[in-house]
Amino acid sequence: MLALIGRRLLVTLPLLLFVTLLVNLMSLLVPGDPAVQIAGENATHEQIELTRQRLGLDRPWHERYLDWLAGAARGDLGNSVFTNDSVSQLLQERLPVTLALTLSALVFAALVGVPAGILAALRRNRWQDSLIRGVATIGIAMPGYWLGLLLLMVFAIQLGLFPTIGYTPLTENPAAWLHGIVLPTVALGAPAAAEVARQLRRSMIDTLQQDFVRTATAKGLRYWMVLGKHALTHAANPVVTVLATQMALLLGAAVIIEKVFVIPGIGELAVNSVINKDLTIVQGIVVVTTLVIVVTNLLADLAHAWLSPRTR
């Protein structure tokens, strides 16, 4: 187990180097000059040039990249070229919001997807199964932002049950947090729930046909024991994989969902920073997201090991 964690962490470092290098190189392809915007709308040509020099934008990209790396190694992700805000601080403020949203979407996916998947598998080819599969197909096909807009129209505007914008931190007011996060969670988590339901149905059907289930039933174990203790543990493996891959997808989708529901997470920060060509912030976001995904995958591997001792 420790070896697994160690191996993973070793791979993470070159991975991070690679993605930050990639972001840096991509920035060379992006046209435009943040100095024009930063120097202000009444600036002169000289002032734009001065701004460029001050920000070091006239230096070669690899110098700037190495400087940034040196800082990042000490935990300093640099400052926004636009506002000079510390990127680490911005991320500290915003990452919890995005994590809360993605995690609640994951929980939603599991809460809805797992029972639906089990029910579909048990009622295979009957109407419950068809309904669940049909809804799941719609869930996967429907873009999250569109579902988000529909939910807003119906539940926030028509029925007035939820706010259309805003976010209250969980630590500030749990009730308000829940009230604000329900719709974005459903919008973000629906495709994941559908995916979980489909995968679990499939693997559950496979498992239910296997010998050990028959043996367990033949031993006289109660139905729910067979189902819960034997079949489900076995069938859960692919679901864990799905949830881990979904985490990466959810972080990506959160960018749009945060825009739709006006939630101040890193997605919203990413969009604003790209528009402002604020590369340092974009880079910080990429590093942190990569880390989150690496950790999630690690957790998934640990869960696998726990669920099926063979892979330990």
Next chain:
Amino acid sequence: MKVWRHIAVVGVVALLAAACSSGGTANTNGNRSGELDPNGIFRFADTLPIETLDPHTSPGAGNNVWLFPVYDRLIHLNEEAELVPGLATEWQFSDDGRTLALTLRQGVTFTDGTPFNAEAVKANLERGQTLEGSAVAAELAVIKEVEIVDEYHVNLHLTDVHSSLPYVLTDRAGAIASPAAFDNLSRAPVGTGMYKVVEYQPGSRAVYERNDDYWDPDAAAAARMEFTTITDSLQRLNALRSGSIDATILAANDVAAAQQAGFVVDSQPILQFFHLQLNLSKPYLDDVRVRQAINHAINREELVQGLLFGLGEPAVQPFPRGYFAFDEEIGTDYYEYNPDKARQLLADAGVPEGYELELINQNAPQYTQLSEAIQAQLADVGLNATITQSTIFANTFYVEGEGDAGAINWTGRPDPAQTIGLLYTETGFANPGGVTTDEVATLYEQLVATTDEAARADLARQLSRQITLDALDVVLYFPYENVAYSDRVIGLRPWLAGKLEFRGVGIAAG
């Protein structure tokens, strides 16, 4: 199984129908002229993200909405964009126009307790001039020295005669922050303003609380203001409908829906306008006849109807009707839509049929629609316009000098001399070819050197006229600013300068 399929289909259709039907209920429990709730909370959604609350590094006027509740400027603009006292109660140019004497308001303190006085003014102006990353340094560069006469009198010694300065001081360049808080204004702003910021999330949200000691007791009519950024107009309308906000600014295509849902929408012109800017250093565009031809080729009424649903005013000069620099004689129809006349002028100037004109377009739907409409109108007079997309219009068109023309908006400036200087003089940053006419150059020099307000207004008007006669630009229209609000809101009015200031804006009691 079939039955369930039907039910599923019906369910989806019902959801869609509910979503598409025009929703929202009119707010009827308020009264626009009613009593103010002294504890009212006013919630507003702005269109742009706020990246910093430091007035001296804030790059655009779009941020003024967020900054001005906190920071008073030395001089203020009223709703008609005229000068009124701010932190300076009087301002007077010396006879040679090279010194501006300011008399400061007495008994004012910053919300951190620091007294407001001549020292504070000097510290702020010098900070704006020298701060690393200052976005107002260019505007303040005309101040050579800030002389403290006494506690409440300051003389600004200028490099030359710069009659724009009082207007410049109404903007971020004249915003006064507490010198004790200079280090962290971007996050923890401290001013003398009618509100103070109690909560701030860069890029998305700020919460303001009334400054009980404010020198104008009627200004902060709400106890609290909550500002949020929502970049999409439809989302702003949704937020308004669901009651998440009380007021916002809407795009023209959402105005009808807002009215239908029972909201008040005030649509008025502001100093912002759209124009097809020409690069006069390019072939044929140095010929006034060609520029006049393009002016005659544009059907402005059609643009306003088609793109803005009529919520704007066609225009030929760079200032709107009702503003002191507007020239009545030129009016709004000097270049009437006349394709035949345009063709004739082009032929007179020797422009070949099908001459290719490259339009630079800021890659966003509103500009692309406009560029395409202009492309079609120019085709009618025998000009073959091609559209080149750019994500950085200012770079491509102003700095690199690419393309012949570009359709873009000008956000407006407090002083007409600023707009004219930036757009229509040889050194103006937003004059792509750096070309002007002698008449405009001469008038502009006079305007900058004239300190008498009435004489300035007259010169500004003459300049507006001359710019139009010389066809230095193809001004298209002034889009209305559409301020939408529920009828719980009291005192919200459009500001000609284009940036709402929320003075006297509050929430109705009950």
